[in-house]
Amino acid sequence: MFDRFFQQAEERSGDNDVPIDTSNVPKHIAIIMDGNGRWAKKKGLPRIAGHREGMKVIHRIVEKANDLQVKYLTLYAFSTENWKRPKTEVDFLMKLPEQFLDKELPKLKRNNVKVRIMGDESVLPVHTLRAVHKAVDETAANTGLILNFALNYGSRHEIVNMVKQIGEEIESNTLSPADINEKLLTERLLSSGLPDPDLLIRTSGEIRLSNFMLWQLAYSEFWFTNVLWPDFGEEDLEEAIRTYQQRKRRYGGI
Known part of the structure; x- marks a missing residue:
């Protein structure tokens, strides 16, 4: 039922001839980038091939945004639950930020993009943190x-830690x-320091939040699409924004 509902909603709003109202572009867009593994499976490739292809999409979507x-x-790159995946896949995913930023950081700097990270850094590999912190430092201005x-x-992890911190402060007066x-x-x-997202996009046809920014x-506004993340393009981002602009x-x- 829900699949049909969202498919019909996209069909009603998917007029690519309608120009985007530049005065009403979402200030903050959050994306759950889903479907890399399924994209690879459909093509008879290993899952890591999907992740590699998905990384290429980030560059195009950042430029379009x-x-x-x-x-x-905000891009949901790796969740607190993703550690449950096979070690070989996790190890590959932990290398992606380094690969992406090594290539893209000069472009991000030229385009005046500021990089930040949101998550529990305590268990991330040193090489991953080194790459991310370098990008954060070099784009800080x-x-x-x-x-x-x-x-x-993980949003629940985030909220639990916040409650613990508040509890400790109350205990210490x-x-x-x-x-x-x-x-x-x-x-x-x-x-x-960030405003709440105006628009959430999730790719791959899944209709759930997956422990992502539950408070925020x-x-x-939510927009779901059956397009797998490696196939997600600038026109899909524009369609999501058009749909957003048609909502009240x-x-x-009232």
Whole structure:
């Protein structure tokens, strides 16, 4: 039922002749990049081939988002649950940030893109952290699109750690329960400093959040597509934005 609903919704909104309203582009787009393994399987290739192809898509989507003047782009690169995958696949995934940034960092710097990371860094390999931190440091002064990689990220893990931190501060009398409000919680999340996503995109036909930004997506618009991430192109991003622009965001009001 839901597959038919979202397919019909995309068909209704998928008029590529409709121009994008540049005054109403989502400020923050978050993407669950899904379908690399299935893309590879369909072509009789190993799963890592799908991940390698998916990495190439990131470059094109970042450039397109930048051209459209999107201010923030969050990409779900690796979840806290992805460690359950075979070690060979995990090891390959941990090398992708290094491979991507080694090639793309000069372009990101030229395009005024600022890189940041959101996730639990404590168990990430040294070579992965070295590449990401280099990109973060060398783009720190940039003022354009903020490219936020959710790497070893899980929303429940994020919230549990935030609650622990608040509990410790209350126990040490540096924080009062009366001080706890939505603003305080938002500032303690790993996404602190970023606005909540206006639009969530998920590829591959799956219709779930997969432990991604559960607090931050409370009032985001969702757009699901059957396109697998390695096949996701600039025109798909434009279609998602057109759909977003046809919706009325009421935030609980009338």
